[in-house]
Amino acid sequence: MSKTIFITGTSTGFGKLTAITLANAGHSVIAGMRNVAGKNASVAQELNGIPNVEVVEIDITSDDSVRQAFEYVLSKYGKIDVLVNNAAVSGFGLLEGYSLDQVRNMFEVNVYGVLRTYQAVLPAMRKEKKGLIINLTSGASGHTLPFMIPYLASKFVVESITEGAQGELSDFGIENVSIQPGVYPTEMNNGSKAGVHADRPEVLAEYGNAATERFNALGTALFGKMEQFNMDPQTIADGILELVNMPKGSRPLRFPLDAIARGTDKEFIEARAAIKEKWLAAYTN
Numbered sequence: 387m388s389k390t391i392f393i394t395g396t397s398t399g400f401g402k403l404t405a406i407t408l409a410n411a412g413h414s415v416i417a418g419m420r421n422v423a424g425k426n427a428s429v430a431q432e433l434n435g436i437p438n439v440e441v442v443e444i445d446i447t448s449d450d451s452v453r454q455a456f457e458y459v460l461s462k463y464g465k466i467d468v469l470v471n472n473a474a475v476s477g478f479g480l481l482e483g484y485s486l487d488q489v490r491n492m493f494e495v496n497v498y499g500v501l502r503t504y505q506a507v508l509p510a511m512r513k514e515k516k517g518l519i520i521n522l523t524s525g526a527s528g529h530t531l532p533f534m535i536p537y538l539a540s541k542f543v544v545e546s547i548t549e550g551a552q553g554e555l556s557d558f559g560i561e562n563v564s565i566q567p568g569v570y571p572t573e574m575n576n577g578s579k580a581g582v583h584a585d586r587p588e589v590l591a592e593y594g595n596a597a598t599e600r601f602n603a604l605g606t607a608l609f610g611k612m613e614q615f616n617m618d619p620q621t622i623a624d625g626i627l628e629l630v631n632m633p634k635g636s637r638p639l640r641f642p643l644d645a646i647a648r649g650t651d652k653e654f655i656e657a658r659a660a661i662k663e664k665w666l667a668a669y670t671n
Contacts, residue, residue: 388412388413388414389413389414389467389468390413390414390416390459390463390464390465390466390467390468391408391413391414391416391466391467391468391469391470391630392416392418392442392456392459392466392468392469392503393405393408393416393417393418393472394418394419394444394446394470394471394472394473394499394503395418395419395446395472395473395474396417396418396419396433396441397419397420397426397429397430398572398573399472399572399573399619400522400567400570400572400622400623401419401470401472401473402417402429402433403619403622403623404470404472404622404623404626404627405417405433405436406436406439406623407620407623407624407626407627408623408626408627408630409437409438409439410436410438411627411631412438413438413630414438414440414463415438415439415440416440416441416442416459416463416466417430417433417441418441418442418443418444418446418455418473419442419443419444420443420444420445421443422442422443423443442455442458442459443455446473446495446500446502446503447494447495447499449502452502452503452506453506455506456503456506456507456510460510465514466507466510466511466517467516467517467518468517468518468519468520468630469503469507469517469519469520470520470522470626471499471519471520471521471522471544472522473495473499474496474499474522474541475491475492475495475496475580475581475582476537476581477534477536477537477581477582477583477584478533478534478537478583478584478601478605479533479583479584479585479590479601480533480584480589480590480593480597481535481536482586482589483584483585483586483587483589483590484536484584484585484586485585485586488536488582488583488584488585489536491582492536492537492540492582493540493543495582496537496540496544497540497543497544500521500544500547501547504519504547504551507519508555508560511555511558511560512555512558515558515559516558516559516634517558517559517560517561518560518561518562518563518629518630518637519548519551519560519561519562519563520563520564520565520629521544521547521548521562521563521564521565522564522565522567522622523541523542523544523545523548523564523565523566523567524537524538524541524566525566525567525568525569525642525644525646525647525651526538527541527542527544527545527564527566528542528545528566528654528655528658529654530542531604532600532601532604533600533601533604536582537582544564545564545640548562548563548564548639548640549562549564549639552639559634561634561635561637562639563629563637563638563640563641564639564640564641565622565625565641565642565643566641566642566643566644566651567622567643567644568617568643568644568645568646568647568651569608569609569612569617569644569646570612570618570619570621570622571612571617571619572619611646612646614646615645615646616645617645617646621643621645622643625643629641639659640655642655
């Protein structure tokens with residue numbers, strides 16, 4: 387059955403691939419992106435030319451933009467069956483090397499952007515007594531790594547939103563899933579898309595060459611695996627389609643898609659769930 391699906395961040399990467407994949411599968415796709423009349427005009431025209439796709443202007447850092455976008459879609463389509471929170475920014479650098487304003491910039495997109503879309507879509511989903519919200523997080527968002535602390539912290543917040551909302555919204559038949567990608571060769575990771583990086587170079591200088599060498603080694607280890615494991619971004623789009631097509635009530639809370647992890651991500655998810663169950667039993671029984 388065809389669903390009405392709103393996707394954020396569709397100008398590049400996972401978002402664009404997902405919009406095309408879901409539209410080709412027969413779903414009605416609202417492809418959200420910024421600057422549809424400016425720097426993203428060509429990709430907006432491209433996506434608008436695909437059957438079942440409508441591009442809609444949305445800046446997830448703006449309360450008014452998010453409200454207007456969702457009001458328009460709900461007015462035209464009458465419902466939103468699925469929301470895919472894909473829009474995000476990455477960033478690297480020493481924690482001390484981030485100004486507080488730069489951390490706020492990271493959270494404005496990755497955290498508050500997600501909260502804005504939740505608040506915009508939930509009234510309609512609660513009214514329909516159904517809905518699916520898919521949040522893209524990170525394969526490392528259950529823990530953290532040096533030189534990526536603000537980014538992974540923001541993604542862990544989204545993990546918390548997903549898990550907590552699943553309990554709060556169960557009475558309304560609204561499901562929440564986090565997709566945990568590994569490292570894929572998208573614009574977010576290949577340097578062609580601006581990130582929110584540490585902005586205090588004088589701090590890096592004080593840490594000396596050792597920190598720079600550790601940062602470079604970590605980057606080589608992470609990104610060097612992409613080619614080895616043939617990390618194809620289409621995997622994420624196909625995974626989202628799989629989730630959309632799953633019967634209601636059968637979807638997992640977390641859906642890792644990371645060949646590089648070689649199953650350790652699933653082990654971590656299962657272990658965390660088991661420990662949480664014991665913790666809840668200790669407090670509630």
